[in-house]
Amino acid sequence: MVAVAFQKTSFEDFFERECDGLFGLLVLVTGDRQEAEDLAQDAFVAVWERWDRVSTVDNPGGYLHRTAMNAFRKRYRRAQILRRVTGSVAGRTTAPAVDTSLELDETLRALTPRQRAALVLTELLGYNASEAASMLGVTASTIGVLKHQAKTSLKRDSETADE
Numbered sequence: 498m499v500a501v502a503f504q505k506t507s508f509e510d511f512f513e514r515e516c517d518g519l520f521g522l523l524v525l526v527t528g529d530r531q532e533a534e535d536l537a538q539d540a541f542v543a544v545w546e547r548w549d550r551v552s553t554v555d556n557p558g559g560y561l562h563r564t565a566m567n568a569f570r571k572r573y574r575r576a577q578i579l580r581r582v583t584g585s586v587a588g589r590t591t592a593p594a595v596d597t598s599l600e601l602d603e604t605l606r607a608l609t610p611r612q613r614a615a616l617v618l619t620e621l622l623g624y625n626a627s628e629a630a631s632m633l634g635v636t637a638s639t640i641g642v643l644k645h646q647a648k649t650s651l652k653r654d655s656e657t658a659d660e
Contacts, residue, residue: 508552520537536569
């Protein structure tokens, strides 16, 4: 029997491989480049702190995405509570998009954060409903509902723009 040596990926290699993809995902989900950068940094720090364990899981990138989406959900909930308590919009500014996906960014911005997250995770990144649900802390059926709401909203906006 031949022994196969398991080679662990260094955190630096992992960071280089995942950084742009995670940032892109978070820009699409949040609609805000600064918020996306903050969430990505927080997620990478959390993974780095647990790298000895995370590096041995089957999909460290999935763990990173789930960590980032959990942080996004936590911030989103906190902002909702702040809006209810203060009766005002809680510090949410939309930075102008400077990349080539300006049209996609503007389109997604019309959706709620949860609808954006469900649509981006499933339609753009190819996660199935169960995986996306796990990342967002909801059920797979909720992902289906959010996707349906998002698509209905986008269709309605498209029809309105054509008139």
